[in-house]
Amino acid sequence: MLSIKNLKAEIEGKKILNGLNLEVKAGEVHAIMGPNGAGKSTLSAVLAGRADYEVTEGTVDFDGKDLLELSPEDRAREGVFLAFQYPIEIPGVSNANFLKTAINEKRKYQGLEPMEATDFLKMMREKMELVEMDKSLTSRSLNEGFSGGEKKRNEIFQMAMLEPKLGILDETDSGLDIDALRLVSEGVNKLRNKERSFIVITHYQRLLDYIVPDFVHVLYKGRIVKSGDASLAKELEEKGYDWIKQEVEANS
Amino acid sequence: MSDTQEVDIIDQVVSQEYKYGFTTDIEMDSAPMGLSEDIVRFISAKKNEPEWMLEWRLKAYRYWLTLEEPNWQNFKLAPIDYQKIIYYAAPKEKIKLDSLDQVDPELLKTFEKLGISLTEQKRLTGVAVDAVFDSVSIATTFKDQLAEKGVIFCAISEALHEHPELVKKYIGSVVPYTDNYFSALNAAVFSDGSFVYIPKGVRCPMELSTYFRINAENTGQFERTLIIADDNSYVSYLEGCTAPMRDENQLHAAVVELVAMEKAEIKYSTVQNWYPGDKDGKGGIYNFVTKRGSCEGAHSKISWTQVETGSAITWKYPSCILKGDYSNGEFFSVAVTNNMQQADTGTKMIHIGKNTKSRIVSKGISAGKSHNTYRGLVKVNKKAENARNHTQCDSMLIGSRSGAHTFPYLEISNNTATVEHEASTSKIGEDQIFYCNQRGIGTEEAIGLIVNGFCKEVLNQLPMEFAVEAQKLLAVSLEGSVG
Numbered sequence: 001m002l003s004i005k006n007l008k009a010e011i012e013g014k015k016i017l018n019g020l021n022l023e024v025k026a027g028e029v030h031a032i033m034g035p036n037g038a039g040k041s042t043l044s045a046v047l048a049g050r051a052d053y054e055v056t057e058g059t060v061d062f063d064g065k066d067l068l069e070l071s072p073e074d075r076a077r078e079g080v081f082l083a084f085q086y087p088i089e090i091p092g093v094s095n096a097n098f099l100k101t102a103i104n105e106k107r108k109y110q111g112l113e114p115m116e117a118t119d120f121l122k123m124m125r126e127k128m129e130l131v132e133m134d135k136s137l138t139s140r141s142l143n144e145g146f147s148g149g150e151k152k153r154n155e156i157f158q159m160a161m162l163e164p165k166l167g168i169l170d171e172t173d174s175g176l177d178i179d180a181l182r183l184v185s186e187g188v189n190k191l192r193n194k195e196r197s198f199i200v201i202t203h204y205q206r207l208l209d210y211i212v213p214d215f216v217h218v219l220y221k222g223r224i225v226k227s228g229d230a231s232l233a234k235e236l237e238e239k240g241y242d243w244i245k246q247e248v249e250a251n252s
Numbered sequence: 253m254s255d256t257q258e259v260d261i262i263d264q265v266v267s268q269e270y271k272y273g274f275t276t277d278i279e280m281d282s283a284p285m286g287l288s289e290d291i292v293r294f295i296s297a298k299k300n301e302p303e304w305m306l307e308w309r310l311k312a313y314r315y316w317l318t319l320e321e322p323n324w325q326n327f328k329l330a331p332i333d334y335q336k337i338i339y340y341a342a343p344k345e346k347i348k349l350d351s352l353d354q355v356d357p358e359l360l361k362t363f364e365k366l367g368i369s370l371t372e373q374k375r376l377t378g379v380a381v382d383a384v385f386d387s388v389s390i391a392t393t394f395k396d397q398l399a400e401k402g403v404i405f406c407a408i409s410e411a412l413h414e415h416p417e418l419v420k421k422y423i424g425s426v427v428p429y430t431d432n433y434f435s436a437l438n439a440a441v442f443s444d445g446s447f448v449y450i451p452k453g454v455r456c457p458m459e460l461s462t463y464f465r466i467n468a469e470n471t472g473q474f475e476r477t478l479i480i481a482d483d484n485s486y487v488s489y490l491e492g493c494t495a496p497m498r499d500e501n502q503l504h505a506a507v508v509e510l511v512a513m514e515k516a517e518i519k520y521s522t523v524q525n526w527y528p529g530d531k532d533g534k535g536g537i538y539n540f541v542t543k544r545g546s547c548e549g550a551h552s553k554i555s556w557t558q559v560e561t562g563s564a565i566t567w568k569y570p571s572c573i574l575k576g577d578y579s580n581g582e583f584f585s586v587a588v589t590n591n592m593q594q595a596d597t598g599t600k601m602i603h604i605g606k607n608t609k610s611r612i613v614s615k616g617i618s619a620g621k622s623h624n625t626y627r628g629l630v631k632v633n634k635k636a637e638n639a640r641n642h643t644q645c646d647s648m649l650i651g652s653r654s655g656a657h658t659f660p661y662l663e664i665s666n667n668t669a670t671v672e673h674e675a676s677t678s679k680i681g682e683d684q685i686f687y688c689n690q691r692g693i694g695t696e697e698a699i700g701l702i703v704n705g706f707c708k709e710v711l712n713q714l715p716m717e718f719a720v721e722a723q724k725l726l727a728v729s730l731e732g733s734v735g
Binding site for chain 1: 484681682683684686687688689691692693694695697702704705706707708709730
């Protein structure tokens with residue numbers, strides 16, 4: 001479903017991604033870990049299409065489409081969803097209105113009619129229940145005055161509503177207490193299925209206690225330097241990243 | 253995103269065409285170009301006006317001659333050549349219309365195209381419309397139904413004949429011709445406009461609205477609206493306006509006067525969409541309007557809501573004179589400027605009576621190379637015990653070449669007054685736009701969404717029928733404003 005080959009990207013002349021390769025098949029959950037500055041957030045930004053990053057080399061194939069050729073909105077409409085590390089506030093725009101616009105834009109892209117209001121409301125109720133989202137959050141202005149935990153849960157709720165093929169979680173665990181972390185993770189787990197893939201970007205292993213990945217990759221200096229199964233995350237938790245850095249330096 | 257990148261993107265995207273820019277091909281009956289006492293007499297004669305009206309016009313004209321164009325505004329204004337304007341233009345063949353069947357089909361078509369249907373079958377339900385084309389009122393709908401309640405809604409030229417005592421009593425009572433340069437000019441040459449009278453204790457059963465259309469070349473539009481709400485009455489009134497795309501600037505200098513008697517309430521809403529000029533600033537309407545309401549009676553209320561998206565220059569301060577004790581003035585404004593547009597707009601709240609209250613909510617949005625100024629005065633007179641004002645003034649910048657300016661003036665002569673002012677300036681962030689993009693919402697849609705959110709408090713004040721239209725208008729007028 002997602003095939004990243006030799007991806008190189010920079011921002012303002014600074015090279016961040018340095019020949020990254022990653023294969024994600026339908027239904028798989030891949031965790032990307034790594035020390036600060038390794039390029040974790042750059043990867044999510046490049047996949048989502050942020051204009052500040054320049055891709056200098058490499059290809060990204062998403063379900064047979066050249067992802068890098070698509071505008072950010074078309075990537076979203078094709079089924080790429082990014083749960084932001086810092087969700088953005090939009091005053092005066094209700095969550096519900098925002099999502100209705102998003103869903104109908106996607107439907108328009110797919111050549112479908114806008115969703116009926118009653119169907120939309122029904123869907124919203126179901127998904128709210130699914131991710132245990134407080135009802136009051138849907139009528140409030142988007143993320144405005146939300147707590148850190150509420151913002152992250154709202155990201156997961158939006159993901160549930162937009163039903164993407166690929167969900168990218170960018171350090172979704174940052175700033176969450178243990179209860180919020182559990183709620184967010186449960187939400188994500190409910191959205192896992194045979195078709196939907198996830199890339200879970202995190203600095204800490206603890207998120208992966210809740211969202212158990214199929215693969216764990218270590219990102220360092222803009223490349224994936226080590227891959228393994230869920231046990232690799234445990235090892236990193238115990239030993240830190242230094243041994244990996246040393247391995248890489250020794251090999252280079 | 254760096255500034256240069258952003259500028260590039262702005263340059264790449266061209267504003268969407270003004271969709272009301274068409275012209276109507278119709279034979280006109282016009283005054284010769286230029287302004288003189290003869291022209292004032294010509295207009296008055298066209299309207300078959302009583303002698304006192306002509307005298308008033310002439311006094312205004314002579315007074316205007318003594319004035320100089322004001323120059324304190326916060327925008328550049330090339331000198332206007334008042335001798336190059338046609339002060340009266342009316343579609344020919346208009347004798348006295350008894351029914352819409354006699355209206356030139358070309359005109360009906362024009363208003364249909366603007367979304368204003370004057371024909372019986374397609375009228376907007378619950379809204380009575382007075383349609384003004386260049387210098388004259390074409391038709392007023394639902395007149396009979398309104399008359400049953402005693403509500404008078406007609407062209408002001410008609411009111412001069414049918415209800416001269418009311419016109420004579422109130423015209424110029426809130427905005428005297430001596431008020432300012434453009435009010436003097438308007439008093440001299442105004443050709444039509446709407447007149448509304450709501451009798452005591454009547455709640456006007458439908459929205460009243462006037463739709464202004466400038467069509468003819470080189471003409472100015474100088475309409476005059478007068479609304480009187482007698483004791484315990486209520487009326488909601490809406491005006492809309494558009495004009496063809498023309499390369500020269502056209503002057504629109506209107507006067508609106510509102511009078512609210514005891515416990516009366518007037519809600520006046522404007523959706524202004526005059527042609528704004530092209531993206532290089534060529535052409536467009538100069539919208540220089542004097543709007544003022546007087547809360548004459550105790551517990552009266554006047555509420556102005558304006559959504560200003562059009563015009564090359566918008567220069568107006570819809571104001572409230574709070575004479576009656578416990579009277580209440582409100583001003584809700586959204587002013588959008590894009591490309592080379594300029595706006596200097598705001599309000600004046602003059603507290604005279606005791607326990608008077610005013611509220612100002614202003615949302616300014618500037619995009620392109622435009623400049624948007626809020627200018628507001630809150631004045632509390634010596635005897636205005638316990639006056640209260642709350643002002644909230646928010647500006648939003650789109651792109652990095654636009655400007656937002658705020659000039660709040662406070663003149664407080666009574667120390668029991670409570671006056672609060674809040675102001676904010678924000679920029680539509682690339683972060684906000686990217687967030688929307690990432691959810692599948694394109695940039696244009698995203699801006700519309702963000703701007704509508706920003707203006708929500710004001711849009712909520714508009715009558716239902718027009719709120720949706722105004723939302724669309726906001727999105728359209730900002731199309732192509734950012735990357």
